[in-house]
Amino acid sequence: MREVLAVVFREYLIRRTSPTWLFFDLAVPLLYLLMFGVAFDKALGHGLRIGDAVVPYNAFFLSGVLSMSSFGSAMNQSYGFFVDRDNGIFYEFLTYPMTRGQFLFGKILFQCLMAVVQCFLTIAAGTLILHIEIRWELLLFVSAGMTVGTAGWFFFLAIVAFRIRRNDTFNTVINVAYFVLMFLSSMFYPLDQVPSWLRAIAWVNPLTWQTDALRFLTIGLGSFSSFVLQVLGFGAFLALSFWFAVRTLQKAV
Amino acid sequence: MQNVASLEMENGKEILRLMRTDHPKQALDFSLMSGAAIEVHDLVKTYQKRHHKPVKAVRGLSFTVRRGEIFGLLGPNGAGKTTTIKILTTLLAPTSGSARVFGQDVVADPLGVRKNICVVIQENAIELYLSVCNNLRTFGRFHGLTGRQIDGQIDRVSDLFGLREYLNEKGMDLSGGLKRRVQVAKTFMVEKPIVFLDEATTGMDAFNKRRTIDAIKEESRKGRTIVLTTHVLDEAEELCDSVAIMNHGRIIARGSVEDVKSMSLRLLYLTLSLAAVSDDLLRAIHIRNPIAVDIKDTTIEVTVREATEALDVLAAVRQTGLLRHFEITSASLEDVFLQLVDTKESAS
Numbered sequence: 001m002r003e004v005l006a007v008v009f010r011e012y013l014i015r016r017t018s019p020t021w022l023f024f025d026l027a028v029p030l031l032y033l034l035m036f037g038v039a040f041d042k043a044l045g046h047g048l049r050i051g052d053a054v055v056p057y058n059a060f061f062l063s064g065v066l067s068m069s070s071f072g073s074a075m076n077q078s079y080g081f082f083v084d085r086d087n088g089i090f091y092e093f094l095t096y097p098m099t100r101g102q103f104l105f106g107k108i109l110f111q112c113l114m115a116v117v118q119c120f121l122t123i124a125a126g127t128l129i130l131h132i133e134i135r136w137e138l139l140l141f142v143s144a145g146m147t148v149g150t151a152g153w154f155f156f157l158a159i160v161a162f163r164i165r166r167n168d169t170f171n172t173v174i175n176v177a178y179f180v181l182m183f184l185s186s187m188f189y190p191l192d193q194v195p196s197w198l199r200a201i202a203w204v205n206p207l208t209w210q211t212d213a214l215r216f217l218t219i220g221l222g223s224f225s226s227f228v229l230q231v232l233g234f235g236a237f238l239a240l241s242f243w244f245a246v247r248t249l250q251k252a253v
Numbered sequence: 254m255q256n257v258a259s260l261e262m263e264n265g266k267e268i269l270r271l272m273r274t275d276h277p278k279q280a281l282d283f284s285l286m287s288g289a290a291i292e293v294h295d296l297v298k299t300y301q302k303r304h305h306k307p308v309k310a311v312r313g314l315s316f317t318v319r320r321g322e323i324f325g326l327l328g329p330n331g332a333g334k335t336t337t338i339k340i341l342t343t344l345l346a347p348t349s350g351s352a353r354v355f356g357q358d359v360v361a362d363p364l365g366v367r368k369n370i371c372v373v374i375q376e377n378a379i380e381l382y383l384s385v386c387n388n389l390r391t392f393g394r395f396h397g398l399t400g401r402q403i404d405g406q407i408d409r410v411s412d413l414f415g416l417r418e419y420l421n422e423k424g425m426d427l428s429g430g431l432k433r434r435v436q437v438a439k440t441f442m443v444e445k446p447i448v449f450l451d452e453a454t455t456g457m458d459a460f461n462k463r464r465t466i467d468a469i470k471e472e473s474r475k476g477r478t479i480v481l482t483t484h485v486l487d488e489a490e491e492l493c494d495s496v497a498i499m500n501h502g503r504i505i506a507r508g509s510v511e512d513v514k515s516m517s518l519r520l521l522y523l524t525l526s527l528a529a530v531s532d533d534l535l536r537a538i539h540i541r542n543p544i545a546v547d548i549k550d551t552t553i554e555v556t557v558r559e560a561t562e563a564l565d566v567l568a569a570v571r572q573t574g575l576l577r578h579f580e581i582t583s584a585s586l587e588d589v590f591l592q593l594v595d596t597k598e599s600a601s
Contacts, residue, residue, distance in 0.1 A: 006394040010380075013391060017382045087424075088376035090437075095342045095372040096395045099364055 003098035007106020029069040063214035064187035074153035115150040155241035290478035291318040295574040296350035310336040312502035325489040328499035371440035381425040396443040408441040414438040430457040448483040526578040
């Protein structure tokens with residue numbers, strides 16, 4: 001545990017020196033909800049009809065913003081590998097007395113803490129400003145969902161960061177992936193009203209699993225059985241990504 | 254200089270080794286422990302890239318480093334030094350062969366190896382956004398020091414490496430040489446028995462280099478095993494108890510600095526300061542078949558194989574009446590290194 005906490009301490013010191021990253025981590029998803037969410041809510045008028053229920057767009061979009069935060073945090077953290085590689089410190093880390101798994105775990109633990117803070121800020125803004133009705137009793141599970149989600153995406157993106165050596169290539173790949181994964185998921189719109197090809201892709205997208213699970217936990221949309229299925233699916237995605245990330249890190253030199 | 258005797262095991266036999274050193278180990282915690290610090294046996298590393306021919310960086314390397322010694326791995330660029338260090342520090346896996354660091358196998362127990370080592374890698378490795386103090390602090394944390402121990406060690410190494418005035422400077426604001434000094438200083442914050450220094454003084458000015466070399470010497474007196482690679486052979490000559498010269502992934506010479514020097518021809522350099530350089534004088538020198546004659550204005554450098562040849566040349570030059578001053582020096586490690594690498598190149 002000492003090794004993991006040492007990585008967390010290092011991440012904290014670095015983040016403390018960079019208000020821009022801190023702003024990106026904490027405020028950007030919030031602004032998304034308050035600007036994009038509010039605009040669409042007004043444009044749609046009476047909200048979204050999903051099955052028999054009518055859901056205000058702001059409430060529907062809340063879990064999308066939370067997933068976006070997870071993904072964005074993980075993206076930032078995986079980009080950190082490039083900064084570390086440029087500084088040379090990345091290779092030095094690999095000679096420290098800790099396992100590759102502890103190194104990755106420490107990196108993500110800090111980011112998960114950030115994601116939870118981000119989650120509370122977003123939910124606070126959603127309830128206080130946009131009057132979204134939240135299932136408060138499940139807030140702890142929402143935090144857990146944010147933690148698991150951020151970890152899953154971080155390990156996945158870390159594999160990409162270890163395999164790609166060029167900064168510009170990484171940025172291009174990640175931006176394309178970000179765009180495709182977000183729009184081919186249930187983040188912005190319900191999937192039962194989209195073309196069948198898009199729906200089929202979205203159903204195998206882990207971002208959909210995370211978003212739908214968080215949606216179930218925050219506003220109660222969806223069934224318990226599909227929630228369980230999505231949680232299991234994302235759990236498998238997390239485990240597989242972690243395993244691959246450790247393997248790739250072992251060959252990263 | 255002192256002779257230090259040590260009893261060691263090599264290939265199952267006890268052997269007595271004599272080591273000449275000018276810095277006997279004071280703190281004996283590490284050096285008195287029996288066994289080798291590093292054992293490398295038939296190590297091979299081949300880089301395999303898609304659509305490229307495989308590159309053999311290390312070809313069947315075998316050597317042992319005794320506990321408590323300063324061991325220099327020397328060689329030209331691309332000789333395989335850094336690849337060897339990367340394998341020993343668990344950054345790279347070998348293609349075949351074995352390596353044990355402080356008794357731990359680098360493949361079977363990489364974490365066990367990492368618990369016993371500190372490494373200055375070839376690349377500049379510093380947290381650019383953190384102050385020097387926080388660079389040292391994070392390093393201490395990673396190596397399990399408590400807050401109080403870290404403060405004590407920061408005090409100690411900042412004095413030892415002359416970093417006190419830079420403690421609040423950010424990594425990004427330091428010069429290249431200073432970044433390197435912070436990197437080296439970090440490794441001496443923790444009491445690990447083996448320290449790897451890959452081109453540790455690269456980029457440092459003469460003043461910083463001297464300070465760093467003195468600090469490395471100071472630390473080695475505690476009985477740590479130090480493995481260093483360097484291009485600066487004067488530095489190796491000054492620091493190392495023993496050296497191995499690598500070329501094309503193989504060791505071409507191994508032993509104490511004196512041993513390695515004696516493996517080569519016993520070259521002598523005769524520097525002659527003259528009133529003038531005349532044809533008669535040059536004829537008198539050339540007739541004695543020296544290895545090389547280098548003329549710079551009124552100074553001539555003559556390279557010969559034996560002391561008798563040097564005296565012979567000297568006597569001939571003296572007879573011309575032009576000699577003002579002379580100096581005879583023996584070959585440096587650098588001369589021997591160049592000669593060995595050249596010899597092996599032409600042999601291959």
